[in-house]
Amino acid sequence: MDNLIYFDHAATTPTDPAVVEAMQRWFTTDFGNPATLYNLGLTANQAMETSRAEIAGLLGAEPDEIYFTSGGTESDNWAIKGVADAHEKKGRHLITSTIEHHAVLDTMEYLEKKGFEVTRVRVDSGGLVDPDDVRKAIRPDTILISIMHANNEVGTIEPISAIGEIAREAGVIFHTDAVQTVGKLPVNVDDLNVDILSLSGHKFYGPKGVGATYLRKRVRVTPLMHGGGQERRRRAGTQNVPGIVGLAKALQLATDRMAEEAVREQAMRDRLWQGLQESIPDIWLNGHPTERLANSLNFRVEGIEGEAMILCLDMNLIGVSSGSACTTGSLEPSHVLLAMGIPAELAHGSLRLTLGRDNTDIDIAYFLDVFPPVVKRLRDMSPVYNK
Amino acid sequence: MYTDLVMEHFRNPRNMGVIEDADGVGEVGNPTCGDMMRITIKVSDDVLEDVKFQTLGCGAAVATSSMVTELAKGKNLDEAVDITNKQVAEALGGLPPNKMHCSNLAADGLRAAIEDYKERRAKAAHN
Ligand SMILES: Cc1ncc(COP(=O)(O)O)c(C=O)c1O
Numbered sequence: 405m406d407n408l409i410y411f412d413h414a415a416t417t418p419t420d421p422a423v424v425e426a427m428q429r430w431f432t433t434d435f436g437n438p439a440t441l442y443n444l445g446l447t448a449n450q451a452m453e454t455s456r457a458e459i460a461g462l463l464g465a466e467p468d469e470i471y472f473t474s475g476g477t478e479s480d481n482w483a484i485k486g487v488a489d490a491h492e493k494k495g496r497h498l499i500t501s502t503i504e505h506h507a508v509l510d511t512m513e514y515l516e517k518k519g520f521e522v523t524r525v526r527v528d529s530g531g532l533v534d535p536d537d538v539r540k541a542i543r544p545d546t547i548l549i550s551i552m553h554a555n556n557e558v559g560t561i562e563p564i565s566a567i568g569e570i571a572r573e574a575g576v577i578f579h580t581d582a583v584q585t586v587g588k589l590p591v592n593v594d595d596l597n598v599d600i601l602s603l604s605g606h607k608f609y610g611p612k613g614v615g616a617t618y619l620r621k622r623v624r625v626t627p628l629m630h631g632g633g634q635e636r637r638r639r640a641g642t643q644n645v646p647g648i649v650g651l652a653k654a655l656q657l658a659t660d661r662m663a664e665e666a667v668r669e670q671a672m673r674d675r676l677w678q679g680l681q682e683s684i685p686d687i688w689l690n691g692h693p694t695e696r697l698a699n700s701l702n703f704r705v706e707g708i709e710g711e712a713m714i715l716c717l718d719m720n721l722i723g724v725s726s727g728s729a730c731t732t733g734s735l736e737p738s739h740v741l742l743a744m745g746i747p748a749e750l751a752h753g754s755l756r757l758t759l760g761r762d763n764t765d766i767d768i769a770y771f772l773d774v775f776p777p778v779v780k781r782l783r784d785m786s787p788v789y790n791k
Numbered sequence: 792m793y794t795d796l797v798m799e800h801f802r803n804p805r806n807m808g809v810i811e812d813a814d815g816v817g818e819v820g821n822p823t824c825g826d827m828m829r830i831t832i833k834v835s836d837d838v839l840e841d842v843k844f845q846t847l848g849c850g851a852a853v854a855t856s857s858m859v860t861e862l863a864k865g866k867n868l869d870e871a872v873d874i875t876n877k878q879v880a881e882a883l884g885g886l887p888p889n890k891m892h893c894s895n896l897a898a899d900g901l902r903a904a905i906e907d908y909k910e911r912r913a914k915a916a917h918n
């Protein structure tokens with residue numbers, strides 16, 4: 405897919421060639437099981453522990469607070485089910501928001517079926533959680549607050565540090581899904597006041613199927629995986645050593661270029677939005693005007709439908725999403741846009757563009773060439789747009 | 792996800808637009824996903840002389856709209872009302888399971904336009 409212009413970096417990113425290079429030898433020559441005691445295994449173990457220390461350092465954590473997982477979904481599941489199981493004697497109430505990723509929302513629903521109670525705090529029209537709403541939702545039996553760091557559909561960045569302070573005062577464990585921010589924003593677990601944090605490699609030019617959980621010392625969670633006692637008995641299963649090496653390398657590289665890349669992507673994104681507003685009537689921004697990831701642009705186009713736009717753009721070799729990639733194929737409009745008060749028919753007509761390292765000004769110019777005629781064609785076809 | 796034929800109809804929809812002096816208009820919405828279709832028809836001697844559509848919807852909705860106009864054009868009304876959603880989907884070489892409901896839009900829209908035409912004619916006969 406060499407010619408594809410890719411504007412879907414919130415869905416996944418291409419693995420950095422330097423990351424692939426760093427991973428290579430841990431598949432082939434140095435393939436040992438890190439739990440074994442001969443040299444081959446010890447070498448693998450050493451690489452893994454070096455990676456753990458690097459990741460810990462980049463997040464402001466201790467190495468033994470980092471646990472490797474299979475990615476964002478597992479880390480989210482583990483945080484929520486693990487806390488629920490370990491603390492249900494204290495209480496059976498959890499707090500989250502209406503705009504979480506399904507890895508959080510569906511896990512919460514699962515717990516509800518098992519008799520837990522869940523409060524979902526609302527968001528405003530920009531997708532922001534009000535920390536005061538979280539404060540008001542806390543009860544004596546609340547055992548977990550889980551609020552995402554930045555939303556994957558609209559890019560809104562939540563006031564995690566303030567929510568964390570409230571959680572700490574109340575003595576409630578605080579988890580954040582930082583899958584969309586690690587590698588894009590500075591993430592320091594102490595500054596953010598979090599007890600548990602989920603991250604995933606493939607969102608920052610690392611490999612798919614590998615991630616990590618930051619778990620603050622002395623926070624109790626029941627393991628999801630039982631077995632061989634790996635990860636200090638908290639996550640059984642032979643570790644994905646090549647993936648873990650790649651994860652650390654990717655986070656290092658992303659951190660190195662974070663500031664510069666954010667400025668570059670935001671400038672491109674803002675030019676893109678400016679250009680779209682100038683060439684297409686009746687389009688509106690979804691998400692917060694300022695508290696937003698630098699690479700994210702989500703907007704709604706009156707009178708047309710998202711999938712039709714995606715298909716037309718795909719014919720022009722442009723890759724974008726309508727809402728979250730995980731929800732294409734379902735018919736429901738995005739729960740995030742609905743939670744922000746956007747009417748269903750406009751939510752259906754929303755498009756998400758998320759920029760990344762591979763994008764250039766040429767891509768922006770190409771999109772601005774291709775997209776307005778697509779909108780015109782679909783609006784001509786539409787029975788509800790007659791302007 | 793879609794057959795080549797679905798994509799071909801999406802790319803080059805047949806009979807897209809509005810017949811200004813239509814004899815019948817059918818407007819249907821899809822409650823499942825909030826999509827909309829409008830079909831306008833021109834009838835002479837009980838035969839569908841012209842059929843045009845406008846659709847707000849996904850690729851399957853556009854392709855089935857386009858296909859139903861092709862299937863209906865030139866047919867007499869009694870044949871045309873019998874066109875089923877299944878026939879439309881089959882004529883397109885099939886639809887993904889979660890998109891089968893989109894074909895409802897097309898056949899229902901055509902039927903609504905024919906109903907409208909018949910009502911208008913009945914009213915005209917009364918006057
Ligand atoms: C906010 C958020 N949480 C969790 C996930 C799931 O992560 P993974 O794909 O690594 O399971 C994603 C990615 O789709 C995400 O965007």
Ligand code: FES
Nearest residue numbers: 824848849852893
């Ligand atoms: S018409 Fe709505 S999904 Fe196809």
